[in-house]
Amino acid sequence: MWRLWLCLLAGAAQAQDLSLPAGAERSFQTVRDPGAYDLPTGPWTVDGLPTTRVEGRIEVEAWRLPGSSQTPFQLVQPLRDTLEDSGFEILLDCAARACGGFDFRFATLVLPAPEMFVSLTDYHFVSARAPEGAVSILASRDRSRGYVQIIRAGSAPPSATKPAAPALPLAAPGDLGDVAKGLELAGHAVLRDVEFASGSTRLGDGAIPSLDAIATYLKSNPARRVLLVGHTDATGSLDANRKVSLARAQAAVAYLRAQGVPAEQLSAEGAGYMAPVASNLTPEGREANRRVEAVLLSTE
The missing domain is CATH 3.30.1330.60 (OmpA-like domain)
Incomplete structure (x- = not known):
C-alpha cells in the first residue's frame, strides 16, 4: 500500500499516517518554504470564498488512483477521520454543489491537469486546522481513476529547528x-x-x-x-x-x-x-x- 506521510504537529507532535488505497500513484509534489496558502473555511457565497491565510511551509501533493471505483467522498473520508482523531478541527466538509460548484473550484488552489482532475459536479473537499498548521483535501474522479490533492500548510518538518520566515511579498513583475x-x-x-x-x-x-x-x-x-x-x-x-x-x-x-x-x-x-x-x-x-x-x- 502506498502511504502519504503527513507530518501533523498536533498532540504529541508525531507523524500521522494518512493512508491512500492500494495502487495510489503520486503524480506531483512541491514545497514552498516559506510560502502562504488561503485555506477555504466555508463554501462559496455571493460575497466570494471565505478563507484564512496560513503562512509557513506549504506542501502540495497530488495522487492518482488508476482503476479505482471509490467516490470522492469515499476517498476523503478516511483521511478526514485521521485528521479529526489527531486533534484537528474540521472547518469545511462539503461535496461539489454544497461547496459552491464551479465558483468554489476556481476560487481555491487546484493543481491543473494532468496532475489533478476535478469534475465540477463530482468532487469532495475538506479543510482542517490545528494550532500548529492546516490541511486541505480535495478528491474527484473521471471515468477510470480517482484523484486526490492534499495541501499541508504552516507546519515545519519534525526535524526543523529554525522558525519559518514570513512569506515574501510579490513585487512589480518587470524584474x-x-x-x-x-x-x-x-x-x-x-x-x-x-x-x-x-x-x-x-x-x-x-x-x-x-x-x-x-x-x-x-x-x-x-x-x-x-x-x-x-x-x-x-x-x-x-x-x-x-x-x-x-x-x-x-x-x-x-x-x-x-x-x-x-x-x-x-x-x-x-x-x-x-x-x-x-x-x-x-x-x-x-x-x-x-x-x-x-x-x-x-x-x-
Missing part, C-alpha cells in the same frame, strides 16, 4: 527576480503588464517585461513548466469569456515561444470570469480582471 520569486515561493504570479482591452485577445505592441522575465527564467531552468491562465471581466456570457480567456493565455504562450521557450515548458488554460481579483462593477475593476497569470506546474 526577473520578482517573477521568479513569485513562481518559486507562491507558485504563481499575476502578470500585470499583460493587458487587454475588453473582448480583445491581442497583446499590445512592443516588449512585455514580465513575459521576457519568464522566458529568461524558463530557458535558464529547462526542468520547469509554466501554465499561463487567462482571465476576463464579467462582460458577456461564460462560454464566450472562457474562449476569450484561453485565447489570451495562448497569446502569452505565443509570445514566449517567439522568445525561444520550448513548447514542452508551456501550456495554456482559460478561466473566463470565474476568478476575479477586483469588482466587476467599476471600469478599474474590470480592467484588473482582464489579466494573465503564470502558474508553476513542476520543479522536476
Whole structure:
C-alpha cells in the first residue's frame, strides 16, 4: 500500500499516517518554504470564498488512483477521520454543489491537469486546522481513476529547528527576480503588464517585461513548466469569456515561444470570469480582471 506521510504537529507532535488505497500513484509534489496558502473555511457565497491565510511551509501533493471505483467522498473520508482523531478541527466538509460548484473550484488552489482532475459536479473537499498548521483535501474522479490533492500548510518538518520566515511579498513583475520569486515561493504570479482591452485577445505592441522575465527564467531552468491562465471581466456570457480567456493565455504562450521557450515548458488554460481579483462593477475593476497569470506546474 502506498502511504502519504503527513507530518501533523498536533498532540504529541508525531507523524500521522494518512493512508491512500492500494495502487495510489503520486503524480506531483512541491514545497514552498516559506510560502502562504488561503485555506477555504466555508463554501462559496455571493460575497466570494471565505478563507484564512496560513503562512509557513506549504506542501502540495497530488495522487492518482488508476482503476479505482471509490467516490470522492469515499476517498476523503478516511483521511478526514485521521485528521479529526489527531486533534484537528474540521472547518469545511462539503461535496461539489454544497461547496459552491464551479465558483468554489476556481476560487481555491487546484493543481491543473494532468496532475489533478476535478469534475465540477463530482468532487469532495475538506479543510482542517490545528494550532500548529492546516490541511486541505480535495478528491474527484473521471471515468477510470480517482484523484486526490492534499495541501499541508504552516507546519515545519519534525526535524526543523529554525522558525519559518514570513512569506515574501510579490513585487512589480518587470524584474526577473520578482517573477521568479513569485513562481518559486507562491507558485504563481499575476502578470500585470499583460493587458487587454475588453473582448480583445491581442497583446499590445512592443516588449512585455514580465513575459521576457519568464522566458529568461524558463530557458535558464529547462526542468520547469509554466501554465499561463487567462482571465476576463464579467462582460458577456461564460462560454464566450472562457474562449476569450484561453485565447489570451495562448497569446502569452505565443509570445514566449517567439522568445525561444520550448513548447514542452508551456501550456495554456482559460478561466473566463470565474476568478476575479477586483469588482466587476467599476471600469478599474474590470480592467484588473482582464489579466494573465503564470502558474508553476513542476520543479522536476
